[in-house]
Structures are given as C-alpha cells and as structure tokens.
Amino acid sequence: MKPDLDVAATLECEPELLRYLPEILQDFDALGSDPPRLIELLETQGVADEIRTGLDICSGKGATSIALAKRFGMHIDGIDAIGAFVESARAAATNAGVDELCRFTTGDLCAAVTRAGSYDLVVFSSVGPILGGITKTVAHLMMPLRSLGWILIEDSVLLPGAPVRPGFEAHAELDETRRRIEKSGAGIVAMCKFGSEAQRNDADMSRIVRRAAALVARRPDLADLVARYVERQREECDFLERWTQDVTWLLRKPNA
Numbered sequence: 001m002k003p004d005l006d007v008a009a010t011l012e013c014e015p016e017l018l019r020y021l022p023e024i025l026q027d028f029d030a031l032g033s034d035p036p037r038l039i040e041l042l043e044t045q046g047v048a049d050e051i052r053t054g055l056d057i058c059s060g061k062g063a064t065s066i067a068l069a070k071r072f073g074m075h076i077d078g079i080d081a082i083g084a085f086v087e088s089a090r091a092a093a094t095n096a097g098v099d100e101l102c103r104f105t106t107g108d109l110c111a112a113v114t115r116a117g118s119y120d121l122v123v124f125s126s127v128g129p130i131l132g133g134i135t136k137t138v139a140h141l142m143m144p145l146r147s148l149g150w151i152l153i154e155d156s157v158l159l160p161g162a163p164v165r166p167g168f169e170a171h172a173e174l175d176e177t178r179r180r181i182e183k184s185g186a187g188i189v190a191m192c193k194f195g196s197e198a199q200r201n202d203a204d205m206s207r208i209v210r211r212a213a214a215l216v217a218r219r220p221d222l223a224d225l226v227a228r229y230v231e232r233q234r235e236e237c238d239f240l241e242r243w244t245q246d247v248t249w250l251l252r253k254p255n256a
C-alpha cells in the first residue's frame, strides 16, 4: 500500500522544504499532539493498567511516546518517516530517562499498519488523513493491535459551515465523524472536544517565524520557499481556529 498523502503534505510543506523543516521546527517537542490530553483521557477512563505496549504511528519527535512511557511505564515503539525527528525523539527519551521504554525507528507507516500485531495500544496523533478518511484509517490502525486493544486518535472535526479547504476534504463534522468511525468496526469508548487555542497558536507561529527568518538569513536562496511555508502555516492556523475543533478519541478493537 501507499499512503494517501506524502510526508511533505502531512507537514503542510512543499517537498523541497522538507529537509529544512527540522530546523524550522526545532523549538517544538510536540508537532501537533497534546500529550497531557491523551494522558488525561487514559486516566479518566481507567484503562492505562491494561496497556503495557504501544505503537505511536508517525511519532514525530516522540512527545506522546515519551509522555506515555514516563507517566505509565508503557513500552512504546514510535515510527516516523523523518530521520532527524527520530534522532530528536531518541535524544528526548534519553533526557527524560525513558530510553529503556521507548524505541524509535525511521520508516514508513505502511509497514506498521499492514502487519497483524499484538500491541495493546496504537496512537495516531495529529497525523490527519494520510491513510485516507477516518473509516479506512481506523481499520488500518486496528491491524497492529491485539483483540480488544485500544486506539488513541487526536484530530480535528469541522464546525458547521466550514468552507472546503485543501487538506481537509476528508474531514467531517463531529456526528458524521462518529458515524464514520463506527463503520470501521471499532467501538467508541470516549471522546473529548477542545476549542482551538488562539494564544497557543500565536506563540507557535512566532517560533516558526523566528526560525524561518534565521534560515533565510543563512540561505537567502530559500526565501520564496520559506515565505510560502510561513504563509500557509498562518492560513492553516486561522482555519483551524475559526472552523475546527480538536477531538481526542479513545477507541477499542472488537473481540476477534
């Protein structure tokens, strides 16, 4: 199988900018996920004790894997396509004292979702529709799981009246998203909604702008490419704030 989106598309950048992205995003540990929300969801549902092993698909710099290992002592395997992110994840796990619990590998997510596995938990956080719409995505995420295993997803849903935006064609409003998840066969155990945080988005945007400016100062030939990326990030933030809501889902694979 091939992912429905390429790596650059999941990071909203042009392919030529991909190799510079680790530099632009160097101030971020989490690349979209909000690990405290995921931890709180597992705690409030009281299911963490049933989870010893997890697979964090598209783990980025490992923020979620490391948080789960630290809080619950879970063994987490993370996989991500970008080698520089994987190296950052390994260093961060060592700094956090959980390098014995976290194993990060560079690779394509397709390898992870096409082989049957026996993980207790699969995490898919801020990755979007790389595997297609949510029904197909959840069906794939069940592959590496044992029977009755858990899935944590962080994604956004559209608010009523949201305009069509490239990259969000596969998204839907909350009720429709729920219906589409149910079609996958997974059970919905819990769902939490969060408003988009304007203040946090502004702070994130400032960090991106600062690192982008430093890159262009060193490499003026990249000015147009970087400017297009920054502009797109701004538009994306505006769209997310105005037209979407963050949602965290806890799902369960059915008994075989």
Ligand SMILES: C[S@@+](CC[C@H](N)C(=O)[O-])C[C@H]1O[C@@H](n2cnc3c(N)ncnc32)[C@H](O)[C@@H]1O
Pocket: 003, 006, 007, 008, 010, 011, 029, 030, 031, 032, 033, 034, 057, 058, 059, 060, 061, 062, 063, 064, 079, 080, 081, 082, 085, 107, 108, 109, 110, 124, 125, 126, 127, 130
């Ligand atoms: C928006 S980031 C989210 C990362 C992480 N889950 C987090 O929230 O910090 C999306 C991640 O997906 C990874 N990615 C995109 N396509 C991939 C693929 N085909 N296989 C593995 N990783 C991929 C990117 O390298 C990037 O780190």
